[in-house]
Amino acid sequence: MRSWIAACTPSFSRPAPACSPRSPPPSTAPAPRSAPSPPTCPPPRSPPCWTPSPRTPSRPPAGRRAPRRDGRARRRRHRRPHRHLRLHRAPKFTELPAAALRASAAATLARIGAAPGDRWLCCLPTSHIAGIQVLVRSLVAGTEPVIMPKPDAADLAAAAPPGAHVALVPTLLRRLVDAGTDLSKLGAIVLGGAAAPPALLAGARDRGARVFTTYGMSETCGGCVYDGVPLDGVRASLAADGRIRIAGPSLFTGYRLRPDLTATARDGEWFVTGDLGAFEDDGRLRVRGRVDDVINTGGEKVVAGEIAAALARHPKVRDVVVVGRPDPEWGERVTAVVVPSGGAAGTAGAPALAELRAFVRETMPAHAAPRELELVERIPLLPSGKPDRVRLRGPGGHGR
Known part of the structure; x- marks a missing residue:
């Protein structure tokens, strides 16, 4: 890590690059003050040129440029953006404190009835909150997760330790059901990311799956409502326009360097989501869209x-x-x-x-x-x- 930081951090104490082979050697005699000798080395930002020799390959190595035949320095060409390049809005960076991640993980373990030492199978990208929370739950449980970068139905069933819990999206669950996987060997299946069709849930439970449908997002450290019931310490309500509001210890602190967006999304202790919801007769939260x-x-x-x-x-x-x-x-x-x-x-x-x-x-x-x-x-x-x-x-x- 230190070597990587040193390579990425500009240092002003590094020696100047070596002189070009075509430059004359610097004079050892002191130059008069009135006429200082011109520098013979290339600028610090310009990489040294490469000159072929019998002991070097015919092509310049990575990071070096072959010199021009006339001896002049090469000009850097700036690539123009492709005319079909699609420009997207800058993403929002959600700031999640460690305490919020731990609170969400502990509440999830309690809700699904996870025992101490239970392992997790991580088959979702850790660049998203669903994959990150699998790692945090493993840390809270004191276990090491089983990482699967590219999950497949057969590989997932073979790699999962007996009784391991797993977080899935409906597409992955569909592949397991279609493959006829015995889902009773898994612990809890935490399902989120999109609404699951009732037929899919029924098919998974017929194969022995213990599925928890979840609702949440990055701002809530992932799933905060399981099967329509908020996790312990989490509260859910509806705004006047029907939007779902969430409060509790697993909320984000704000959007990085965007206080305007943070002020729009937060209403005191409440986070106002972009989802419409309704409460059923039994008090469960239903997400409308x-x-x-x-x-x-x-x-x-x-x-x-x-x-x-x-x-x-x-x-x-x-x-x-x-x-x-x-x-x-x-x-x-x-x-x-x-x-x-x-x-x-x-x-x-x-x-x-x-x-x-x-x-x-x-x-x-x-x-x-x-x-x-x-x-x-x-x-x-x-x-x-x-x-x-x-x-x-x-x-x-x-x-x-």
Whole structure:
């Protein structure tokens, strides 16, 4: 670590680079004060040139530049950005104190009934909060996690120690179910990242899985609501506009160098999320969907997550994401991107648009019924395991 820091930190006590082979040797006689001798070494920032010799390869080594034939220094060329380069907004850096991470990990271990010494299987990227929390839970439990950078259904089942707990996204759980994996050998399956279809949860539990559906985000140190019930010490409420609010010891302290965003997201002790929610009759929290996923179609507003939840109960729907696509007549048209459960498009096992519209109208208003149906083999996902809604909203943004 020290050598890496020294290599990345500029040092003003380093000796100047060696003179170029083409430069004359410096004179040892003192130069007169009135006419100081010009420097013969290249500037400190310019890397020394490379000169081929019988003992050196025909190509310059990494970090060196071959000299020009006329002896002049080469000019650095600045690459222009590609004309098709997509510019994204700068990410928000969430500041999570160690105490918040520990509080979330301890509450999770207590909720799932983890015993001392239980191990965790880490198959989610540790660049996201779900993977980070697997490491923190292992530290709190005093165990070493089993790391799987590229999880596969067969490899995951073989690598998991008996009774090990694991955090998954619905896509990974689907692969385990399709592979016929005996999920009773695992401990608890902490499922998050996206809403799980009821058929997937039923299939996993039929194979012996003990699944906990979670709700949370980076600002809450990951999942803070398990099966609709907040973790110990966590409180959930609804704002006047229906947004979910979270309070408790596992909250972030703010967005790094963005006090404006922090002030918008915090309301005293409460963190105001970007999700809409509702409380069921038994007091459990139900997530309706994202605020920015609300579709305005023909002057009526519908929540895409609620439509997707309704379609997920159809027997011919294996997976579904609902988005709003631009429409010249309706402003936005409700589009259902569906992975059929019984076959490809055009077969008897694939649902038809009229069939899905009638199914949605049984429990929701008519304007919530999808006006467009796209059948795909897979839903495009982000590295975090969530659906790539930006791609699905665009024209031709279908799955693979």
